[in-house]
Amino acid sequence: MSGNYAQQDPLQQPYDAIVVGSGATGGWAAKQLAEAGLRVALLEAGRAISPKEFTEHMPSYKLRYRDHSPEIVRTRPVQKQCYACMEYNYEWFVNDLENPYSTPAGKPFTWQRLRVLGGRSLVWGRQSYRLSDADFKAASRDGYGDDWPISYADLAPYYDIVERYVGISGAAEGNEMLPDGRFLPPMKMSCGEVLLRERVKAKFGYTVTIGRAAVLTQNYNGRLACHYCGPCERGCMTFSYFSSPFTTVKDAVASGKCTLITNAVVSHVDMDNALNKAQGVTYVDRLTRQVKEVRGKAVILCAQALESTRILLNSSTREYPKGLANSSGALGHYLMDHVVGGGASGRLPDFKTLPDANEPQRPNGIYIPRFRNTPSGNKHSRFIRGYGYQGGAGAEFNMSAEGYGASFKKAVKEGIYGIGLGGFGESLARWDNYVEIDTNLKDAWGIPALHIVMAHGDNEVALMEDAAATAAEMLESAGAKDIRVQANVEMPGMAIHELGTARMGADPKKAVLNPFNQTHDVKNLFVMDGASFVSSACQNPTLTMMAITVRACDQLIDRFHKNDI
Amino acid sequence: MKRRELLRAGVLASAAAALPRTPALAQNTAPSPELTPAQSGVDASKDLAAPGWKPLFLDAHQNETLIVLSDLILPATDTPGAKEALVNRYIDLVLAAETPETQRAFLNSLGYLDGESMRRYQAAFRYLKREDQDDLLHALAYPRANSGWTGEAGGPDVGHGHFEQLKQRIITAYYSSQTGERELGWDGAFAHGSYEGCNHPEGSHK
Numbered sequence: 001m002s003g004n005y006a007q008q009d010p011l012q013q014p015y016d017a018i019v020v021g022s023g024a025t026g027g028w029a030a031k032q033l034a035e036a037g038l039r040v041a042l043l044e045a046g047r048a049i050s051p052k053e054f055t056e057h058m059p060s061y062k063l064r065y066r067d068h069s070p071e072i073v074r075t076r077p078v079q080k081q082c083y084a085c086m087e088y089n090y091e092w093f094v095n096d097l098e099n100p101y102s103t104p105a106g107k108p109f110t111w112q113r114l115r116v117l118g119g120r121s122l123v124w125g126r127q128s129y130r131l132s133d134a135d136f137k138a139a140s141r142d143g144y145g146d147d148w149p150i151s152y153a154d155l156a157p158y159y160d161i162v163e164r165y166v167g168i169s170g171a172a173e174g175n176e177m178l179p180d181g182r183f184l185p186p187m188k189m190s191c192g193e194v195l196l197r198e199r200v201k202a203k204f205g206y207t208v209t210i211g212r213a214a215v216l217t218q219n220y221n222g223r224l225a226c227h228y229c230g231p232c233e234r235g236c237m238t239f240s241y242f243s244s245p246f247t248t249v250k251d252a253v254a255s256g257k258c259t260l261i262t263n264a265v266v267s268h269v270d271m272d273n274a275l276n277k278a279q280g281v282t283y284v285d286r287l288t289r290q291v292k293e294v295r296g297k298a299v300i301l302c303a304q305a306l307e308s309t310r311i312l313l314n315s316s317t318r319e320y321p322k323g324l325a326n327s328s329g330a331l332g333h334y335l336m337d338h339v340v341g342g343g344a345s346g347r348l349p350d351f352k353t354l355p356d357a358n359e360p361q362r363p364n365g366i367y368i369p370r371f372r373n374t375p376s377g378n379k380h381s382r383f384i385r386g387y388g389y390q391g392g393a394g395a396e397f398n399m400s401a402e403g404y405g406a407s408f409k410k411a412v413k414e415g416i417y418g419i420g421l422g423g424f425g426e427s428l429a430r431w432d433n434y435v436e437i438d439t440n441l442k443d444a445w446g447i448p449a450l451h452i453v454m455a456h457g458d459n460e461v462a463l464m465e466d467a468a469a470t471a472a473e474m475l476e477s478a479g480a481k482d483i484r485v486q487a488n489v490e491m492p493g494m495a496i497h498e499l500g501t502a503r504m505g506a507d508p509k510k511a512v513l514n515p516f517n518q519t520h521d522v523k524n525l526f527v528m529d530g531a532s533f534v535s536s537a538c539q540n541p542t543l544t545m546m547a548i549t550v551r552a553c554d555q556l557i558d559r560f561h562k563n564d565i
Numbered sequence: 566m567k568r569r570e571l572l573r574a575g576v577l578a579s580a581a582a583a584l585p586r587t588p589a590l591a592q593n594t595a596p597s598p599e600l601t602p603a604q605s606g607v608d609a610s611k612d613l614a615a616p617g618w619k620p621l622f623l624d625a626h627q628n629e630t631l632i633v634l635s636d637l638i639l640p641a642t643d644t645p646g647a648k649e650a651l652v653n654r655y656i657d658l659v660l661a662a663e664t665p666e667t668q669r670a671f672l673n674s675l676g677y678l679d680g681e682s683m684r685r686y687q688a689a690f691r692y693l694k695r696e697d698q699d700d701l702l703h704a705l706a707y708p709r710a711n712s713g714w715t716g717e718a719g720g721p722d723v724g725h726g727h728f729e730q731l732k733q734r735i736i737t738a739y740y741s742s743q744t745g746e747r748e749l750g751w752d753g754a755f756a757h758g759s760y761e762g763c764n765h766p767e768g769s770h771k
Contacts, residue, residue: 053604066741188762195770357751
């Protein structure tokens with residue numbers, strides 16, 4: 001079994017680098033470091049994965065409950081809150097009974113987690129957007145919070161590297177809030193989306209663009225173009241959407257310099273207190289429950305924001321009583337997750353297209369970049385920052401047709417032409433949104449669990465109210481009827497964009513990480529994932545996480561070459 | 566928690582999940598550990614058509630009522646209806662795995678239908694003449710206008726609510742079946758070329 005890898009490994013310990021987590025960021029760290037010649041141990045808490053378990057081409061009628069299983073909720077009541085956790089693939093998601101966390105009364109937080117090689121990159125939404133200096137330097141403009149210690153110019157070359165490798169389909173728009181990237185050809189818009197694009201440009205002056213998606217529109221980098229079957233979250237036999245096991249992790253292992261250790265549930269970082277250096281990590285074998293250690297010259301946490309922070313909080317020493325590398329006290333704080341729940345939907349009665357069960361399924365929608373509080377626009381009176389929309393339009397079978405009988409059957413097939421927009425709003429970094437260790441709660445491997453405290457604030461509520469009202473106006477401009485407005489604020493975690501809790505910053509008194517994701521306190525300890533974000537912006541964050549990881553690895557490789565680690 | 570305890574808990578849980586409810590299901594209940602049945606390649610599509618099928622949750626009268634009701638909501642036309650799609654069997658299977666609250670809610674709605682039928686026609690729904698069944702359903706199927714026939718204007722439309730509950734279950738069961746997929750015109754293939762989207766000249770949508 002995989003638990004023996006460490007002992008059998010020809011690379012021998014200590015490794016040059018230990019990477020914890022094999023998802024979007026961990027895969028990149030392992031690839032970059034191993035391809036640069038460093039000897040890497042890549043630890044994954046879950047099992048390995050095989051394309052044989054992909055189910056994207058299995059019709060739901062072959063499933064016992066046809067993807068309406070009431071049983072998943074017994075072991076995965078939290079995971080089931082995400083659409084992607086389904087009867088097809090629920091085993092990829094953690095068993096909530098084995099992986100508990102707590103929240104205060106009245107402040108629910110949903111925490112979506114996968115423990116399997118590749119982590120959430122297997123089921124992610126694939127939307128890939130750059131941040132701009134309007135995001136990195138937002139605090140300087142509106143006075144709220146802190147600027148990032150890096151600017152767009154620092155990250156742009158790394159966005160390029162990531163995009164060139166991953167393959168992002170999209171259209172260049174020259175929008176000041178959404179820098180263009182190195183795109184593969186964009187996917188097409190539906191007729192309704194084209195109409196919305198034209199009307200929104202004419203009436204509001206805003207941009208409606210096709211989603212920028214980590215889904216290939218042509219054969220690229222050894223992977224095949226999308227065949228438009230639809231449900232990416234069940235896997236892809238042609239590897240057309242980006243997931244780490246079949247790209248970055250594969251490259252890392254192929255380099256001969258990376259040892260993959262699966263089923264390694266990391267509990268904490270081990271310190272050499274005399275030298276103030278991390279000397280490795282301790283993990284529990286997920287299957288045998290044996291406790292094991294791995295030794296390395298550098299420790300890199302890519303376990304996803306909250307897990308990386310949990311590991312640091314569980315690594316307290318006498319020198320760092322409030323969590324490892326936490327002399328700032330900021331570790332665990334400034335938790336963010338994009339606010340969702342504001343939007344509108346309706347139908348476009350002028351489009352007579354019938355729904356077609358054999359139409360290619362586009363795994364992507366449209367995107368409207370942020371238009372509030374832009375550098376060239378006016379300041380909004382009720383909120384700072386802004387939101388972007390995801391959405392789409394097309395013919396659908398009309399399952400909500402009225403009545404019954406033969407006329408109902410006919411109405412279903414006549415369909416409706418639906419259109420909808422949903423906002424993703426910036427979540428302000430606030431000290432009061434935080435995680436800490438719940439001293440009364442452990443997971444199935446005996447590792448202390450998190451207590452997560454987060455609530456969206458007034459600014460997030462105002463964003464969603466505006467997102468709802470403005471979406472309705474945009475749909476109306478396209479001639480939509482029966483417009484339903486939704487001005488909710490969903491519980492934190494629902495965007496599955498957890499960010500912050502080990503933020504970067506130039507000042508060691510205020511931030512956990514330096515601008516290269518190295519902890520201020522411990523020079524060979526790094527956090528290279530969403531935990532490092534200073535602000536959330538409103539764009540889907542994975543592309544930026546990957547670019548930050550590649551940038552941080554670039555500097556780490558330099559330091560290795562200079563023997564400075 | 567001790568390792569042995571964890572292991573034992575795991576074994577019992579998977580044994581319970583794998584326990585066949587009817588002999589016909591036995592062949593499909595050996596999932597690989599840590600894979601869903603779907604990921605293991607299990608095809609459960611023939612289970613409901615097994616000879617000797619018996620309901621797991623519904624009693625005989627409820628089952629017969631559901632067959633009659635589902636075939637009124639989704640009748641055979643030029644394509645098969647709910648009865649042929651075994652909609653009742655699927656709903657029974659799902660209900661058997663549902664929470665007691667959800668089970669009760671479904672039986673309440675089915676009971677309401679029979680209650681209304683008894684009140685108006687002094688017979689349970691499934692024994693009514695076809696036109697009486699239709700009259701009753703028609704009265705429940707559309708949201709009541711304010712001066713509704715029941716004389717309960719202003720209050721919640723209880724009957725319509727029950728109807729919608731039953732209808733949702735039935736249409737989910739029907740359109741998720743292989744029969745339902747065919748009804749919607751699916752040809753059974755998964756790839757149909759590239760997504761072509763709008764090919765009209767710019768500005769042609771007004």
